[in-house]
Amino acid sequence: MVWSPVAARGDVRKWRLHACGCARTHFPPRAAKKWLAFLDLAERYADGEITAEEFTQAQAPFHRGRRPRLTGVSGDFDLALRDSENLATTWRDLVIAANRSYEPGDHQYDLVLPRFRVLTDLIGPGPLPEFDPSWRTSTAVALAQGMYDSRDFGAMPILADALQDAGCGDAVIVRHCQDTGQLHVRGCWVVDLVLGRPQGPPVKKKRSRRRRTT
Structure with missing residues (x-):
């Protein structure tokens, strides 16, 4: 399991969603529900639905009080809470620069694996399969949007059927949708x-250089 090649393909939005995804995946059952509201806010900011100023104003109340303790991913709330483009890119660049690989049996393997699983779902294979716009049918879009809004991805196999009905024969895309063990x-x-x-x-x-005229 190697972080760097996968991380290099991510952008700031993906890294912000990575922090939120890790926090949601390991959200303690007894934690105050206000932190789920905070993650909603952070995800909206990642998707550009609110401005940086609106995010800063809305997140202020969350700076007070104790944050949930998350086994292995306690920093994810901190990252999402104090999020900025600089912080997200710094985290990404540190992962890339570290060029660390982890094998089963390593003392950090079980700690890193949940983060890696979230990241690979966000980033995907490299390079990504080419997506034919004709596969973007009303049915496929409705299924995808419904899962995105609800954060319930149980309909992924149905999305695979809709994409195949639209002519998608890409095995990587279909397999990702049909894999019931995929996060x-x-x-x-x-x-x-x-x-x-x-x-x-x-x-x-690339910036075009203008020739000076004499």
Whole structure:
């Protein structure tokens, strides 16, 4: 299990959703429900539904009081709570620079594996399969949007059927939807493809040099 190649394909939105996804996956049953409301807020910010200023104002009450203790991922609430583009990219770059690999039996393997599972659902394989816009039928979009909004991904196998009915024969996409053991969180790469959401780091545009005229 190697972090770096997967992490390098993520953008700030994916890393923000990664923090939220890890926190949700390990949310303590007895923790105050207000923290779920906070994660809703952080996810809306990740998706650009609220501005940085609105996020800062709305998150202020959450800075007070004790945050839930999460086994192995306690930093995820901190990351989401104090989120900024700089913090998200710094975390990503540290993971890439570390170039760490983990094998079963390593003392940190069980600690890192849950984070890695969330990240791979968000980032997907490299490179991602090409997605034909004709597969984005009203049925497929409705299923994907419903799962994204509810955070209930039980309909992933049904989404696979809808994509195949639309002509999708990509085995990687279909397998990801049909795998009942696969973890899914908001930002899942297949759901994002169906919804037309951006994937991966933005491509930097080259600046054109203007020739000076004499």
